[in-house]
Amino acid sequence: xxxxxxxxxxxxSIGDExxxxxxxxxxxxxxxERLMLAGIEPVEHGTVGDGLVGIVDAFKRLSxxxxxxxxxxxLGPTDxxxxxxxxxxxxxxxxxxDAVALGWLTERLRSRGxxxxxxxxxxxxxxxxxxxLRNELGTxxxxxxxxxxxxxxxxxxxxxxxxxxxxxxxxTMIAPRLRPEAGITVRTRFINVVGLPEADAAALVPGIMAxxxxxxxxxxASGGVLTWRIRYRGTLAPAEADRAVEAVARRIYDAMGKxxxxxxxxxxxxxxxxxxxxxxQTLAVxxxxxxxxxxxxxxxxxxxxxxxxGGFMTYSNEFKQRAVDVRAExxxxxxxxxAECAGEMAFGGIAKTGAAWCLAITGVAGPDGGTAAKPVGxxxxxxxxxxxxAPLGESQNKKFEFPGGRExxxxxxxxxALAMLWFALKAGDPPARLLWEKS
Amino acid sequence: xxxxxxxxxxxxSIGDExxxxxxxxxxxxxxxERLMLAGIEPVEHGTVGDGLVGIVDAFKRLSxxxxxxxxxxxLGPTDxxxxxxxxxxxxxxxxxxDAVALGWLTERLRSRGxxxxxxxxxxxxxxxxxxxLRNELGTxxxxxxxxxxxxxxxxxxxxxxxxxxxxxxxxTMIAPRLRPEAGITVRTRFINVVGLPEADAAALVPGIMAxxxxxxxxxxASGGVLTWRIRYRGTLAPAEADRAVEAVARRIYDAMGKxxxxxxxxxxxxxxxxxxxxxxQTLAVxxxxxxxxxxxxxxxxxxxxxxxxGGFMTYSNEFKQRAVDVRAExxxxxxxxxAECAGEMAFGGIAKTGAAWCLAITGVAGPDGGTAAKPVGxxxxxxxxxxxxAPLGESQNKKFEFPGGRExxxxxxxxxALAMLWFALKAGDPPARLLWEKS
Numbered sequence: 001x002x003x004x005x006x007x008x009x010x011x012x013s014i015g016d017e018x019x020x021x022x023x024x025x026x027x028x029x030x031x032x033e034r035l036m037l038a039g040i041e042p043v044e045h046g047t048v049g050d051g052l053v054g055i056v057d058a059f060k061r062l063s064x065x066x067x068x069x070x071x072x073x074x075l076g077p078t079d080x081x082x083x084x085x086x087x088x089x090x091x092x093x094x095x096x097x098d099a100v101a102l103g104w105l106t107e108r109l110r111s112r113g114x115x116x117x118x119x120x121x122x123x124x125x126x127x128x129x130x131x132x133l134r135n136e137l138g139t140x141x142x143x144x145x146x147x148x149x150x151x152x153x154x155x156x157x158x159x160x161x162x163x164x165x166x167x168x169x170x171x172t173m174i175a176p177r178l179r180p181e182a183g184i185t186v187r188t189r190f191i192n193v194v195g196l197p198e199a200d201a202a203a204l205v206p207g208i209m210a211x212x213x214x215x216x217x218x219x220x221a222s223g224g225v226l227t228w229r230i231r232y233r234g235t236l237a238p239a240e241a242d243r244a245v246e247a248v249a250r251r252i253y254d255a256m257g258k259x260x261x262x263x264x265x266x267x268x269x270x271x272x273x274x275x276x277x278x279x280x281q282t283l284a285v286x287x288x289x290x291x292x293x294x295x296x297x298x299x300x301x302x303x304x305x306x307x308x309x310g311g312f313m314t315y316s317n318e319f320k321q322r323a324v325d326v327r328a329e330x331x332x333x334x335x336x337x338x339a340e341c342a343g344e345m346a347f348g349g350i351a352k353t354g355a356a357w358c359l360a361i362t363g364v365a366g367p368d369g370g371t372a373a374k375p376v377g378x379x380x381x382x383x384x385x386x387x388x389x390a391p392l393g394e395s396q397n398k399k400f401e402f403p404g405g406r407e408x409x410x411x412x413x414x415x416x417a418l419a420m421l422w423f424a425l426k427a428g429d430p431p432a433r434l435l436w437e438k439s
Numbered sequence: 440x441x442x443x444x445x446x447x448x449x450x451x452s453i454g455d456e457x458x459x460x461x462x463x464x465x466x467x468x469x470x471x472e473r474l475m476l477a478g479i480e481p482v483e484h485g486t487v488g489d490g491l492v493g494i495v496d497a498f499k500r501l502s503x504x505x506x507x508x509x510x511x512x513x514l515g516p517t518d519x520x521x522x523x524x525x526x527x528x529x530x531x532x533x534x535x536x537d538a539v540a541l542g543w544l545t546e547r548l549r550s551r552g553x554x555x556x557x558x559x560x561x562x563x564x565x566x567x568x569x570x571x572l573r574n575e576l577g578t579x580x581x582x583x584x585x586x587x588x589x590x591x592x593x594x595x596x597x598x599x600x601x602x603x604x605x606x607x608x609x610x611t612m613i614a615p616r617l618r619p620e621a622g623i624t625v626r627t628r629f630i631n632v633v634g635l636p637e638a639d640a641a642a643l644v645p646g647i648m649a650x651x652x653x654x655x656x657x658x659x660a661s662g663g664v665l666t667w668r669i670r671y672r673g674t675l676a677p678a679e680a681d682r683a684v685e686a687v688a689r690r691i692y693d694a695m696g697k698x699x700x701x702x703x704x705x706x707x708x709x710x711x712x713x714x715x716x717x718x719x720q721t722l723a724v725x726x727x728x729x730x731x732x733x734x735x736x737x738x739x740x741x742x743x744x745x746x747x748x749g750g751f752m753t754y755s756n757e758f759k760q761r762a763v764d765v766r767a768e769x770x771x772x773x774x775x776x777x778a779e780c781a782g783e784m785a786f787g788g789i790a791k792t793g794a795a796w797c798l799a800i801t802g803v804a805g806p807d808g809g810t811a812a813k814p815v816g817x818x819x820x821x822x823x824x825x826x827x828x829a830p831l832g833e834s835q836n837k838k839f840e841f842p843g844g845r846e847x848x849x850x851x852x853x854x855x856a857l858a859m860l861w862f863a864l865k866a867g868d869p870p871a872r873l874l875w876e877k878s
Contacts, residue, residue, distance in 0.1 A: 019481050021471025022659050022668065025464070028486065032460025042458050043493070047467065047484035054482070061500075079650065164843075211518060220461050229461065285731075285752070291738025292724075292731030295752040299730025302806050302845060310758035313724070313734040313750035315743070319792060323749060353758060367741050404603075406741060 004067035004146075004153045006040050006179045012058055013047040014073035014083055015161065020049070027072040030163055034170060038178050039186030039233065040068065050074060055086035063090075063147055063154040070174070073161040075140040077119040083143070083158050088127035090147050090156075095125045101132040101141045108139060133157075133173050138165040142173070184233060185241040187215070191228040191252055193259045194268055194419045201226050204255040208248065215248050224415030225268060228252050258426045268418045269297045275425050276307040276357075283421070284355035285311035286324050286345040288336065288362040289379065294414045309355035314345065324348025337363055337374050339382070339397050346384035346397075357424075358384045359417045363400075365409045377402040379413045383420045396424070443506035443585075443592045445479050445618045451497055452486040453512035453522055454600065459488070466511040469602055473609060477617050478625030478672065479507065489513060494525035502529075502586055502593040509613070512600040514579040516558040522582070522597050527566035529586050529595075534564045540571040540580045547578060572596075572612050577604040581612070623672065624680040626654070630667040630691055632698045633707055633858045640665050643694040647687065654687050663854030664707060667691050697865045707857045708736045714864050715746040715796075722860070723794035724750035725763050725784040727775065727801040728818065733853045748794035753784065763787025776802055776813050778821070778836050785823035785836075796863075797823045798856045802839075804848045816841040818852045822859045835863070 011031050017023040028045040035042050044065055048054040055074065062069045074083030088095050102124035106116050123140050126132050133142030143158040157174050159166035180186070193201060198221045202209065208217045215232035230248050232241045253260060262271045276283055285294045295311045298304055312323045317336050320326040326336075326344045334340040345360035363379025370376035382397045398420065402412040450470050456462040467484040474481050483504055487493040494513065501508045513522030527534050541563035545555050562579050565571050572581030582597040596613050598605035619625070632640060637660045641648065647656045654671035669687050671680045692699060701710040715722055724733045734750045737743055751762045756775050759765040765775075765783045773779040784799035802818025809815035821836045837859065841851040 013484075017657075017659060018468075019471065019484060020475055021468045021473075021481065022657075023661070024468045025484075029457075029460045029463045032458065034460075036459055042460065043488065045452075045458060045464075045484070045486035049482065218456075218461075220456060222462070287731070287734075289738075290735075291743065291747065292726070292734025292736075292750060292752070293738070295726075295731025296729075296735045297731075299728075299732070299752070299754060300846065300849075304730065305754055305808075308730065308752070308754040310754055310762060311731060311752035312762075313731070313738070313747070313752070315738060315747040315749055319749035322791070323751075352761070369744075407739065410739075 002153055003179070004155055005181055006068040006155070007181050008041045008043045008066050009035050009068040009070060010044045010046065010062040010066040011035075011042055012062060012069060012071040013045070014050065014055055014071060015047075016049045016080065018047050018049075018073070027161065027163060027166070030167070031070050031072070031170075034175070035070075035178075036231075037186075037188060038175065039180040039184055040178060041233075050080040050082055052082045052086055052089070055082060056089045059086060059090045059147065059156065060149045063149040063156075064152045067152075067154050068178070069154050069156045071156065071158045072166060075123065075142070075158060075160050077117075077123055077139065081122075081140075084122075084125055084127065087130060087143055087145055087147075087156065087158060090149070091127045091129050091145060093127035093129045096128050097121075098124050098126045098132045098141075101126065101134075104134055104141065105139055133159075133169055135160055135165055135169060137168060138162065140165070142166070142169055144173075144177075183235055185236050185238050187230075187232040187241045187245045189230040189245055189249060190264050191230070191249060191256070191260055192262050192264075192266060192268075193226040193228065193256050194224065194261055194415070194422060195259050196226060196256070198226055201228075201256065201259075205251055208251060215245050217248060217252075224412055224419070228256075258423065261422055267297075267301070268415065268422060270301045272418060272421055272425065273298065273301040273304050273307050277303065279425075281356035282307050282309040282354075284309045284349040284353040284358040285417075286349040286358060286360040287311065287313050288315060288320065288345070288360075289365040290361045290410050290413050291315055293410050294359060294361060294417055297414055297418070309353040312349060312352070320345065324352055335374070337378060337380060339380050339399065342380035342382035343384070343397050346382035350384050350386050354386075356386050357421060359421055360384070361413050361417055363402075363409070363413060365406045365413075367406060375401070377404070377409050379409065379416075381413065381417045381420060383417075383424055385424075396420075441592055442618070443594055444620055445507040445594070446620050447480045447482045447505050448474050448507040448509060449483045449485065449501040449505040450474075450481055451501060451508060451510040452484070453489065453494055453497075453510060454486075455488045455519065457486050457488075457512070466600065466602060466605070469606070470509050470511070470609075473614070474509075474617075475670075476625075476627060477614065478619040478623060479617060480672075489519040489521055491521045491525055491528070494521060495528045498525060498529045498586065498595065499588045502588040502595075503591045506591075506593050507617070508593050508595045510595065510597045511605060514562065514581070514597060514599050516556075516562055516578065520561075520579075523561075523564050523566065526569060526582055526584055526586075526595065526597060529588070530566045530568050530584060532566035532568045535567050536560075537563050537565045537571045537580075540565065540573075543573055543580065544578055572598075572608055574599055574604050574608060576607060577601065579604070581605070581608055583612075583616075622674055624675050624677050626669075626671040626680050626684045628669040628684055628688060629703050630669070630688060630695070630699055631701050631703075631705060631707070632665040632667065632695050633663065633700055633854070633861060634698050635665060635695070637665055640667075640695065640698075644690055647690060654684050656687060656691075663851055663858070667695075697862060700861055706736075706740070707854065707861060709740045711857060711860055711864065712737065712740040712743050712746050716742065718864075720795035721746050721748040721792075723748045723788040723792040723797040724856075725788040725797060725799040726750065726752050727754060727759065727784070727799075728804040729800045729849050729852050730754055732849050733798060733800060733856055736853055736857070748792040751788065751791070759784065763791055774813070776817060776819060778819050778838060781819035781821035782823070782836050785821035789823050789825050793825075795825050796860060798860055799823070800852050800856055802848070802852060804845045804852075806845060814840070816843070816848050818848065818855075820852065820856045820859060822856075822863055824863075835859075
């Protein structure tokens with residue numbers, strides 16, 4: 001068989017729980033991202049159940065679609081794990097026990113004080129013409145084989161289902177074996193933007209997303225954040241490709257300005273934590289309708305302890321008074337869902353924690369509690385600063401009307417609060433208007 | 440063409456952003472769940488990019504796999520939305536403008552003060568032999584058609600990509616048109632369990648998961664919760680099928696006892712909120728390493744305001760003292776990650792909020808901060824009760840050693856805290872040992 005060039009790839013997920021919708025398949029996405037970074041375009045994802053015939057058919061079919069197939073799942077010890085048998089069927093091979101793989105298995109189980117059961121021993125089987133791939137974090141080894149179906153040659157890698165197991169295998173064993181097209185340079189860059197609707201962001205950089213442009217540019221919107229995706233794939237030398245990508249990135253940076261908070265995997269919360277840490281400033285939060293969700297986002301960032309002064313979940317009116325000294329008079333006159341209450345929560349949070357900044361959120365997340373004047377989705381967010389002597393200015397106390405259900409409203413509240421702090425940190429003042437903000 | 444019986448189904452997701460891994464496909468899972476509930480078994484998920492040939496091939500291929508195809512995506516206004524064209528190609532039809540669909544579009548845009556642009560107008564096109572399906576929450580109508588490929592007849596429903604748009608369309612227009620096999624009864628039941636490892640749970644109900652059993656039973660583990668899945672599909676009359684499922688459920692209930700917290704979509708947090716509300720009791724939280732994640736889980740439950748007395752995110756030692764009166768001496772002698780600190784946090788939370796119950800979490804979530812004595816994953820969780828006169832008993836103050844990275848440790852801490860409260864509410868005492876608990 002000729003050695004296939006991995007110009008493009010197909011991804012196969014195997015498992016009844018996936019095809020029946022009991023479990024969400026995240027492997028296909030994670031594998032696609034990795035293939036794209038390697039310069040190999042994924043052209044199809046397929047998911048089939050645990051039936052032998054279905055898996056064999058999928059391998060055969062996908063070998064006609066792509067010279068590289070990456071499959072996950074079906075390598076475990078139980079009777080419905082049939083990926084080994086299916087690959088043997090495609091190869092026309094017998095299953096044989098791999099002595100080295102049995103050694104891995106024995107060693108792994110022995111370290112936990114266990115013996116290899118007959119079921120577990122199945123995991124050391126492989127098609128005679130395939131190779132076992134060591135799994136350092138689980139009992140099921142992967143498999144590697146080259147298959148030929150009616151003249152279509154494809155390299156097949158079968159990996160265990162849990163990402164925690166296959167991701168390390170990918171880095172050490174699969175990535176080095178990929179053979180993307182020679183002479184092709186691939187560059188990918190992601191630029192993250194907050195505080196702009198997708199259409200407005202696109203309009204600020206006219207023509208940049210033309211279908212035939214190179215590098216290719218696109219936008220993805222998710223959870224209140226826009227990501228500009230720049231991708232070059234072509235015959236330019238690496239340095240020229242870098243320059244071409246940089247030129248496009250420059251246009252985006254010039255147009256987006258302070259709306260850009262980071263690149264790649266950086267979350268808005270992580271960029272805020274980094275910036276606060278660099279300035280030696282701390283942050284507190286006082287959350288009503290989000291009830292801990294903002295603190296959750298901040299404390300999710302490794303190293304958050306450098307900047308997270310503390311927070312309050314002031315779900316009830318009583319606790320708003322008790323915890324952060326919101327005045328009974330304010331609650332009587334304006335209600336808990338009001339700019340006045342948000343402002344007192346924010347300044348109260350600073351008084352109680354000594355933080356440099358405090359974000360406060362109060363609103364109607366729904367499904368109940370909405371009124372004509374304050375419908376579900378009405379949220380006030382205040383940002384207070386310790387050294388601000390003046391009373392709260394309007395720019396630091398915003399009203400939003402968020403669309404969507406309870407979790408949408410809460411999630412958008414958290415993102416908008418972080419955006420307010422981001423713009424305050426970056427520029428001293430916020431942009432003209434945030435998404436969903438009401439005057 | 441004969442009217443196909445929808446014995447099984449195939450699901451197709453369309454979009455470059457999906458096949459390239461920029462966006463996670465959740466539609467396939469959501470559609471599979473709905474098909475399963477309707478008694479129609481999904482046998483394959485496929486994802487292809489925005490190329491016309493690829494979409495046409497996918498429709499043709501899947502029509503040989505299943506008599507029902509549900510596709511999402513590719514119905515928008517831009518040039519790379521080609522599902523309409525692909526379906527026309529499979530049908531051998533021209534695209535025609537649907538006057539009724541154009542009316543929906545005009546009406547929808549006019550209500551937002553806009554005109555129909557030429558790009559948007561494409562969304563009123565349909566293959567001559569297809570039908571437009573009204574989308575009440577977006578501009579792109581769905582499509583319905585019956586295709587015949589080499590004698591294989593299949594019903595095809597094409598829906599817009601956003602779940603917020605297609606889910607209501609599913610309920611009103613797709614579900615009523617499904618034709619599952621006649622004389623077949625389908626029953627599904629999910630029973631949720633906490634505080635048991637999967638292997639132990641399975642061992643408590645021997646033989647129940649036999650491959651040839653009817654009803655079929657399986658277990659899924661996700662985020663610290665096990666879900667027993669009971670599924671009957673067969674020729675029994677509905678009442679008999681109900682009895683068969685109930686008999687299996689009874690065995691599971693008997694074996695799992697108080698580990699069962701609810702059925703179906705019920706989360707552990709929602710069952711706790713319900714139980715507390717029924718008893719008129721309130722809950723407070725004091726979170727160190729989870730920094731709001733527990734409050735987030737509780738406040739995610741609609742109606743949480745009935746029971747959520749309030750909470751503290753006491754990330755720093757200083758704020759642990761200031762907010763909930765943890766003693767400096769305790770921090771000096773035992774450190775913040777200790778049973779002593781957890782206990783004082785829990786009782787402090789009660790003192791400050793007046794809640795009936797308080798959960799406190801303190802630990803090392805990582806990636807930094809671990810030591811030989813307290814490695815990453817070491818977490819103490821205390822549960823205090825207002826009317827408990829006695830000092831904290833061991834059963835209310837537990838040490839855990841959670842595996843995994845920062846978010847795993849935090850997520851497992853939250854689930855374990857909720858589990859402790861669940862068992863305290865249900866039985867007055869916890870089970871012998873929780874998952875990952877250390878003596």
